[in-house]
Amino acid sequence: MFTSRTTIPDSLVEAVSTRERVKGVPHDFYRYPARFPPAFAREVIQAFTSPGDLVFDPFCGGGTTLVEAISLGRRAAGMDISSLATFLARAKTTPISVHDKRAIGTWLDDLETTELQRSFNSHEIVDAETQYYLRNLPDEARTFFFWVLEHLSLLPKLRQQRFVRLILLGVGQWGLDCKTRVPTASEFKTEFCRRLREAVSEFFSFISDVATTNDLPRHRLSSLRRIINRSSEQCNDDGRIPESWLPIKLVLTSPPYPGVHVVYHRWQIMGRKETPVPFWLANQLDGAGESHYLLGPRDEDELTTYYSRLLSVFSSIKSLLDKDSLVVQLVAFSDPEWQLPAYLETMKKAGFAEVKADCRTKNKIEGRIWREVPGRKWYANKQGDISPSKEVMLLHKLAE
Ligand SMILES: C[S@@+](CC[C@H](N)C(=O)[O-])C[C@H]1O[C@@H](n2cnc3c(N)ncnc32)[C@H](O)[C@@H]1O
Numbered sequence: 001m002f003t004s005r006t007t008i009p010d011s012l013v014e015a016v017s018t019r020e021r022v023k024g025v026p027h028d029f030y031r032y033p034a035r036f037p038p039a040f041a042r043e044v045i046q047a048f049t050s051p052g053d054l055v056f057d058p059f060c061g062g063g064t065t066l067v068e069a070i071s072l073g074r075r076a077a078g079m080d081i082s083s084l085a086t087f088l089a090r091a092k093t094t095p096i097s098v099h100d101k102r103a104i105g106t107w108l109d110d111l112e113t114t115e116l117q118r119s120f121n122s123h124e125i126v127d128a129e130t131q132y133y134l135r136n137l138p139d140e141a142r143t144f145f146f147w148v149l150e151h152l153s154l155l156p157k158l159r160q161q162r163f164v165r166l167i168l169l170g171v172g173q174w175g176l177d178c179k180t181r182v183p184t185a186s187e188f189k190t191e192f193c194r195r196l197r198e199a200v201s202e203f204f205s206f207i208s209d210v211a212t213t214n215d216l217p218r219h220r221l222s223s224l225r226r227i228i229n230r231s232s233e234q235c236n237d238d239g240r241i242p243e244s245w246l247p248i249k250l251v252l253t254s255p256p257y258p259g260v261h262v263v264y265h266r267w268q269i270m271g272r273k274e275t276p277v278p279f280w281l282a283n284q285l286d287g288a289g290e291s292h293y294l295l296g297p298r299d300e301d302e303l304t305t306y307y308s309r310l311l312s313v314f315s316s317i318k319s320l321l322d323k324d325s326l327v328v329q330l331v332a333f334s335d336p337e338w339q340l341p342a343y344l345e346t347m348k349k350a351g352f353a354e355v356k357a358d359c360r361t362k363n364k365i366e367g368r369i370w371r372e373v374p375g376r377k378w379y380a381n382k383q384g385d386i387s388p389s390k391e392v393m394l395l396h397k398l399a400e
Pocket of ligand 1: 033292295
């Protein structure tokens with residue numbers, strides 16, 4: 001049971017403060033915006049759970065928490081309102097077999113020798129729905145994506161196709177998102193073939209290690225995690241997290257940040273033109289506006305919608321926890337001066353009590369550890385004393 005303070009191991013203090021860029025398989029297959037450093041997720045899971053415990057991320061994004069939890073022998077559940085996020089989290093935690101690895105390798109050999117065609121019929125004639133997803137997409141990227149997707153159906157298994165789509169998303173992001181020069185179709189092809197060849201063998205090793213840690217055959221690994229595409233509001237009604245897995249031992253998450261503009265669901269091409277093409281590549285439906293993914297409009301006075309939806313999420317999580325559960329969050333603010341107190345008040349209203357960090361670090365202010373986020377480039381509305389390039393680690397337990 002937690003008291004009002006808890007000891008933070010040195011390795012976790014170091015991981016919170018790390019300025020290292022995210023790397024490692026499968027995290028680096030796709031750079032999900034505002035994702036956790038995997039080392040941070042790993043240290044938190046190790047510090048506060050044991051093998052077999054359930055770790056839950058109600059805003060799971062690209063699945064950092066889930067990947068780290070299952071690779072440490074824990075059970076994992078994740079929810080996200082974005083079907084792109086749950087696609088990524090699922091693809092990164094779905095095992096592939098020796099047969100899948102071989103099938104993808106052979107498919108890639110064939111693809112490499114196939115000429116990149118520039119004028120498919122399907123390239124020109126696309127239905128209205130597809131047009132929506134291809135908005136603002138440069139021609140070279142369009143040619144390349146059609147070429148890969150036309151060949152995708154030659155892979156017999158859905159999980160094989162899903163893995164290829166995951167790597168395709170990473171390549172699309174590499175070539176398009178926040179870039180000023182778009183690669184040619186053949187540059188896309190070269191990058192895609194190189195990445196897929198490397199990724200499939202690295203991912204197979206990763207899956208084999210996870211299987212060994214969990215003492216399970218590879219094909220049973222999906223049974224260690226649940227990934228659910230829905231809003232986490234009223235999440236205790238869902239029923240898809242098995243009763244026998246409860247209570248949740250650790251909630252480890254990063255919600256959308258108050259007042260901070262992060263583009264989770266689009267790529268920004270040539271400056272600020274946005275495209276929903278990642279959903280099309282993932283074969284998922286999109287159709288919601290930015291505020292849907294940000295817990296509310298970011299320019300609303302006092303962020304009323306944001307805090308009331310946050311309250312609804314944490315109030316509903318409460319019934320899935322017990323007195324030994326801990327909630328660990330990493331949060332940034334566009335204006336921490338008033339948003340942090342409002343955030344803490346919301347947690348209190350939801351039935352949580354703050355746990356302060358016991359450790360030695362110069363990054364601690366009032367019992368909370370702050371971290372500087374490297375390479376952060378988003379737009380805050382205002383800037384307070386603590387800039388939005390800083391995140392804070394918040395710890396909570398159920399209030400008595
Ligand atoms: C900061 S990101 C999480 C990143 C994640 N920690 C990672 O490492 O990839 C926040 C996520 O919250 C999701 N989200 C926003 N509103 C939500 C809601 N009501 N329910 C569930 N997820 C939501 C967004 O789609 C986004 O993926």
